[in-house]
Amino acid sequence: MPDSVTHLAAVVIGGGPAGLMVxxxxxxxxxxxxxxxxxxxxxxxxxxxxxxxxxxxxxxxWQDFVGRYGDKANILRPALDAFTxxxxxxxxxxxxxxxxxxxxxxxxxLEKKAAPLLRRWLSRLRENGVRIHSRHRWMGxxxxxxxxxxxxxxxxTIKAKHCFFAMGxxxxxxxxxxxxxxxxxxxxxxxxxxxxPSNCGFEYSWPADIKTQHSGEPLKSIAVSIRDAKxxxxxxxxxxxxxxxxxxxxxxxxxxxxxxxxxxxxxxCTMYWDLDPDKSIEKLQQALAKRRPKDSLVNVLRKQCGxxxxxxxxxxxxxxxxxxADIDALPALIKHLPQTFSATREIDEAISTDxxxxxxxxxxKLMLKQMPNTYCVGEMLDWEAPTGGYLLTACFATAxxxxxxxxxxxxx
Numbered sequence: 001m002p003d004s005v006t007h008l009a010a011v012v013i014g015g016g017p018a019g020l021m022v023x024x025x026x027x028x029x030x031x032x033x034x035x036x037x038x039x040x041x042x043x044x045x046x047x048x049x050x051x052x053x054x055x056x057x058x059x060x061x062w063q064d065f066v067g068r069y070g071d072k073a074n075i076l077r078p079a080l081d082a083f084t085x086x087x088x089x090x091x092x093x094x095x096x097x098x099x100x101x102x103x104x105x106x107x108x109x110l111e112k113k114a115a116p117l118l119r120r121w122l123s124r125l126r127e128n129g130v131r132i133h134s135r136h137r138w139m140g141x142x143x144x145x146x147x148x149x150x151x152x153x154x155x156x157t158i159k160a161k162h163c164f165f166a167m168g169x170x171x172x173x174x175x176x177x178x179x180x181x182x183x184x185x186x187x188x189x190x191x192x193x194x195x196x197p198s199n200c201g202f203e204y205s206w207p208a209d210i211k212t213q214h215s216g217e218p219l220k221s222i223a224v225s226i227r228d229a230k231x232x233x234x235x236x237x238x239x240x241x242x243x244x245x246x247x248x249x250x251x252x253x254x255x256x257x258x259x260x261x262x263x264x265x266x267x268x269c270t271m272y273w274d275l276d277p278d279k280s281i282e283k284l285q286q287a288l289a290k291r292r293p294k295d296s297l298v299n300v301l302r303k304q305c306g307x308x309x310x311x312x313x314x315x316x317x318x319x320x321x322x323x324x325a326d327i328d329a330l331p332a333l334i335k336h337l338p339q340t341f342s343a344t345r346e347i348d349e350a351i352s353t354d355x356x357x358x359x360x361x362x363x364x365k366l367m368l369k370q371m372p373n374t375y376c377v378g379e380m381l382d383w384e385a386p387t388g389g390y391l392l393t394a395c396f397a398t399a400x401x402x403x404x405x406x407x408x409x410x411x412x
Contacts, residue, residue: 011160015042018378019166025403027128050114057389079401169353170195197350201248284331365405
């Protein structure tokens with residue numbers, strides 16, 4: 001049997017960046033906040049992001065920044081405008097952590113680590129009176145609409161004046177973002193979209209030598225592109241990676257949503273590699289023209305066209321013998337090398353997910369329309385964005401937006 005009902009002022013379900021930011025905003029205003037998280041410690045996916053340097057946000061033109069959220073840009077814009085990339089950097093500075101803008105415009109902590117920032121943040125939250133309850137899993141609601149939370153000792157029944165859900169999307173279950181909550185919200189009648197992988201890799205059956213000799217190797221300074229069903233061209237430049245299962249890496253993630261949608265619609269998607277974005281077809285033609293009779297084609301591709309190591313292996317794996325024999329056609333192929341995919345990598349390995357609670361289910365303050373004083377923030381909501389700091393920024397921004405809405409309601 002559950003314990004008697006505990007009455008609390010503000011409950012946050014989920015101890016990731018969005019949930020902790022809600023707790024900060026509320027506690028700073030003097031509200032007593034209890035954070036419940038199923039994992040042994042909070043911020044685990046945040047720490048995982050720190051392995052890659054913790055890309056907090058991006059320094060690009062704000063209009064372009066907001067456009068990264070695609071068809072949800074206008075919905076998210078009020079929250080993003082109220083807590084911009086500059087506001088996020090100022091907030092981080094307030095924790096005593098200096099940030100810098102990388103060559104790509106991405107913003108990182110100077111130490112390029114998440115742990116120091118998280119430690120200072122948690123210390124400040126505790127100083128503000130925030131109570132963090134780890135190993136406490138939200139199990140749903142009882143028939144009176146009270147929260148049911150499984151603690152290590154018992155099943156808690158909690159009635160909160162304000163409740164914020166910040167449980168993340170449906171990937172990286174080992175870090176706590178497992179999406180188990182989606183079915184409970186659906187059962188409650190809340191409109192939701194099924195999860196789909198976002199910022200993900202794609203499966204491809206490589207020749208054996210690619211797997212054994214080049215798995216895990218980077219493809220430096222390449223570009224990838226596709227044209228979607230609407231005729232829109234998607235192109236991303238950077239460093240990709242040959243994975244044992246297929247491909248992954250920043251440029252691939254940047255066009256992954258369009259690739260995923262094409263696979264869902266047509267069963268396949270053809271992506272094109274530009275293995276030397278800095279050279280035109282004409283420049284490559286001139287390079288190949290320097291081939292001497294005794295030079296092998298492979299050596300010319302390596303020395304004159306810059307196709308070394310993994311790039312050369314990729315080119316050979318995706319090119320038929322008759323194509324390799326047509327020297328005049330090789331420059332165009334280097335600039336537009338096709339590779340066809342029919343499956344994304346499994347959703348649990350995706351950096352983020354599309355899907356979640358529909359925006360039709362919440363009002364303009366992110367409060368559930370059918371559940372007063374209950375808000376949803378962060379990746380629980382049905383939006384997606386590429387990597388580059390956009391994911392974290394929107395998680396923080398929606399948290400600040402909803403928390404301030406609740407506080408404004410208190411004032412009234």
